[in-house]
Amino acid sequence: MNIIGQKIKKLREQKGITQETMALQLDVTQSNYGRLEKDDRRLNVVKLLKIARILDVNIAYLFNEVATAGSTGNDDHFNHANKEVYDILVDSLRAEIQHLKEEINFLRVIVKS
Numbered sequence: 001m002n003i004i005g006q007k008i009k010k011l012r013e014q015k016g017i018t019q020e021t022m023a024l025q026l027d028v029t030q031s032n033y034g035r036l037e038k039d040d041r042r043l044n045v046v047k048l049l050k051i052a053r054i055l056d057v058n059i060a061y062l063f064n065e066v067a068t069a070g071s072t073g074n075d076d077h078f079n080h081a082n083k084e085v086y087d088i089l090v091d092s093l094r095a096e097i098q099h100l101k102e103e104i105n106f107l108r109v110i111v112k113s
Contacts, residue, residue: 002038004048004088007062009037011055025054044092 012022023033026047036042043051052059 004043004062005037005039008051008055011057011062012037015055017054022051022054026050041088041091043088044096045089046096 012019019033019037020030023030026033028036036047048059048062052062
């Protein structure tokens, strides 16, 4: 299930923005950006905020389709979709924290030298 990536792609296409333009503004390659739309597990909070700004939408709008998709009366689908979004954000933040810890350790070594 790639709810957020599909929503981003749909919005981008509606606004007539190319993947190349999005990639340029996100400072990634076009192929990396394309993978973001296909695999929303690659998205992190910072990228989501930038994408929302580029597409000129509130970041909550990117998640509205999740609520809409789940509002068909199927609570299991809704809960699964919300859990997926939550898991993506948590994984992204954990990866960012790990990256920052590694940077701090690296800088500590440099400062001690």
